[in-house]
Amino acid sequence: xxxxxxxxxxxxxxxxxxxxxxxxxxxxxxxxxxxxxxxxxxxxxxxxxxxxxxxxxxxxxxxxxxxxxxxxxxxxxxxxxxxxxxxxxxxxxxxxxxxxxxxxxxxxxxxxxxxxxxxxxxxxxxxxxxxxxxxxxxxxxxxxxxxxxxxxxxxxxxxxxxxxxxxxxxxxxxxxxxxxxxxxxxxxxxxxx
Numbered sequence: 604x605x606x607x608x609x610x611x612x613x614x615x616x617x618x619x620x621x622x623x624x625x626x627x628x629x630x631x632x633x634x635x636x637x638x639x640x641x642x643x644x645x646x647x648x649x650x651x652x653x654x655x656x657x658x659x660x661x662x663x664x665x666x667x668x669x670x671x672x673x674x675x676x677x678x679x680x681x682x683x684x685x686x687x688x689x690x691x692x693x694x695x696x697x698x699x700x701x702x703x704x705x706x707x708x709x710x711x712x713x714x715x716x717x718x719x720x721x722x723x724x725x726x727x728x729x730x731x732x733x734x735x736x737x738x739x740x741x742x743x744x745x746x747x748x749x750x751x752x753x754x755x756x757x758x759x760x761x762x763x764x765x766x767x768x769x770x771x772x773x774x775x776x777x778x779x780x781x782x783x784x785x786x787x788x789x790x791x792x793x794x795x796x
Contacts, residue, residue, distance in 0.1 A: 755783045
């Protein structure tokens, strides 16, 4: 590799010097624009299908169409994502007790709670802002499933036992968690010694 560098550097310097000298002698050569030929726009070929024709058959008759929603065309995707967030959060809320005190387990637990409460809080605000009372009622039902109630109860229980503190989750979700736990007081410190 060093042999290549020792050869390439002098060649590059020579080429640069040659171009610099040539530019000094003939600057107009580098400032002229040569028009090679005028170009005509492409015309459709009747023997080839258009993009619309070529892709028309890709969505088969059996392909499920997304149900329409007053809350946007992607609501079915958001709904599916909420289910995944709940499952992940529940899994981390019911992990073995010892995992709550390990660095890896605590990080996974905190990240899961942060993701869940961040999304829940943001959607609660956004649906009310974008769709008014109807959006607020809809998203309240969406985040009021039996699994959401289990998550709230478990968060309050883990907070009371001392497994959740302000260092567990990101600061922007503390308010959501405090609104759920209410008057619950911490009763222990299981990860201390």
